Amino acid sequence: MAYLKSTKHGGVILLPQLYFEDVKEGMEIPCLEVGPITTEHLVRWACAAGDYNPIHYDQEFARSQGLPTVIVHGPFKLSLLARMLLAWGGPNSFLRRISCRYTAIDVPGNTLFCRGRVKARRVLGQEKLVDCEIWMENQKGEVTVKGEATIILPSREER
Numbered sequence: 001m002a003y004l005k006s007t008k009h010g011g012v013i014l015l016p017q018l019y020f021e022d023v024k025e026g027m028e029i030p031c032l033e034v035g036p037i038t039t040e041h042l043v044r045w046a047c048a049a050g051d052y053n054p055i056h057y058d059q060e061f062a063r064s065q066g067l068p069t070v071i072v073h074g075p076f077k078l079s080l081l082a083r084m085l086l087a088w089g090g091p092n093s094f095l096r097r098i099s100c101r102y103t104a105i106d107v108p109g110n111t112l113f114c115r116g117r118v119k120a121r122r123v124l125g126q127e128k129l130v131d132c133e134i135w136m137e138n139q140k141g142e143v144t145v146k147g148e149a150t151i152i153l154p155s156r157e158e159r
Contacts, residue, residue, distance in 0.1 A: 017090035020121065020128035020153045027118040029132065032084035035111030035139075037072055042108065045076040072106040077145050081134045084114040085151050089130075092154045096129065100147030104138075111139040116149075128155050 015030070042056050051073055054061040062070045078100050086093055106112060116134040123129070129150050136145035 015088055015090055017092055018088060018153055019156045020130070021156050023118055023121050023130050023153065025118055025120060029084060029088050029116035029118070029134075032080065032087065032114040033111060034080055034114070037106065037108050037110050037112060039070070039108050041076070042070060042072065045073050049073065049075060051075070067105070069107050072108075072110070072112075074102045074145075077102070077106065077112065077136055078147070080112060081114050081116075081136060081145065081147060081149070084116065085132065085134070085149055088116075089151050089153055094152040096127070096150040096152050098134075098147065098149040100134070100145050102145055104142055104144040106136075106138055106144050112144075113137045113139075119148075128153050 039057070046052055046056055055065055055067060056062075056070055056073055059069055062068075078098065081100065082095055082098055085098075086095060114134070114136050116132045118130055119133050120131040121129065122131070130153055132149045132151065134145075134147045134149050135143050137143050
């Protein structure tokens, strides 16, 4: 399995441009590994997103709500899946659609593995679309997010 490279602060180094013609149904998307997740990740996301729900930063409050500790923001996990897709697609790829379901919680200390697979490729008008199945696993192999996405890729024919 190929892995996308990430920088110390969570940035991702883009892969070379992927073209519509290069994509095949069933193709694996290179895995993006992030973590271990720290409280700093959660604080940075809370500030950027304006999501100050105390279940993400106050351990005592999180436990009073029946949680084992503070938990990773769902939209943060979704953004990591989007990052994986766009890093794979390269600088001229665009995210057309993304949706997911959160199936389990993640907590600080977890390492998250963003994964995906090409379900189909299709043309809609001028757009070259790639439909993908996406998911996230933690270091135990538990799937904590399941979803679908469509990205737009350039065509070699249009260069």
